[in-house]
Amino acid sequence: MFCVNCGVKLADTEKKCPLCGIEVYHPDLAQPEARPLYPKNNSPKPKPNSKALGGVVIILFLIPMLVTLLADLHNDLSLDWFGYVAGGIIVAYVALALPMWFRKPNPVIFLPCSFAAATVYLLYINLASGGTWFMSFAFPVMGALTLIFSATVALFKYVGRGKLYILGGTFIALGGVSLLIEFLLTLTFEIAFKGWSIYPLATLFLLGGLLIYLGINRSAREMMERKLFL
Structure with a gap:
């Protein structure tokens, strides 16, 4: 017809x-x-095979590792800087590619794993370079960041409500970390305290306070949503 x-x-x-x-x-x-x-x-849509994709990603991560290994062995047949590159690649794999092996990766688990891998990498750099800054500087900073971001992700996933309060508290806590970083730099490397951490501390504290205020004041929150087309 x-x-x-x-x-x-x-x-x-x-x-x-x-x-x-x-x-x-x-x-x-x-x-x-x-x-x-x-x-x-x-x-019907084909279901993605996470294990097959994970295998491809492993090969993609092994390529730069193999290239840097051969480049490091090229001159004197000894490993000098390969460990630094390999450690960085492993940290990137744990943070970006390891969750691909799971159908529903839980960020509450994988985020601390990523921070743990980065902390071990910093420990390796400290030992390989003969430094003494890991326990007095890197470990406390990484521990504080791990606690803050893990708590933020866990609250977002399992609480769901009060997102502005959660973000506000995260900003304020990160401001405190900036002050901690300058204090540990002064303590570990014997650098004069300049007070630069006050600027990110004040900025993040005000941003966090603004988010908490918007969470409390519904009319102000709705006005901001209209202004920002949210």
């Missing part, structure tokens, strides 16, 4: 031409039951 106006092919169940809108049947006549030209149900 074809449209008398534009000639497009129509299904037997069409009431109007989908192209020009001309009525096909008289409205007083009943339409016969017929199969449509195309099935209405969607074709």
Whole structure:
């Protein structure tokens, strides 16, 4: 069956031409039951294979590691700087690629694992370079960041409500970490206390306070949502 106006092919169940809108049947006549030209149900979508994708990602991560290994061995057949590159690649793999092996990766578990991998990498750098700054500087800073971000992700996942309060508290805590970093720098490397941490501390404290205020004041929150088209 074809449209008398534009000639497009129509299904037997069409009431109007989908192209020009001309009525096909008289409205007083009943339409016969017929199969449509195309099935209405969607074709099944293939399920992604996370393990297959994880295998591809492993190969992609092994390529730069192998290249740097050969480059380090090229001159004197000894490993000098390969460990630094390999450690960074392993940290990137744990943070970005390791969750691909799981169907529903839980960020509450994988985020602390990423921070733990980064902490071990810093420990390796400290030992390989003969430094003494890991326990007095890197470990406390990484521990504080791990606690803050892990708590934030856990609250977002399991509480769900009060997101502005959670974000506000996170900003304020990060401001405190900036002050901790400068204090530990002064203590570990014997650097004079300059007071630069006060600026991020004040900025993050004000941003966190603003988010908490918006969480308390509903009218102000709705006004901001209208202004920002949220």
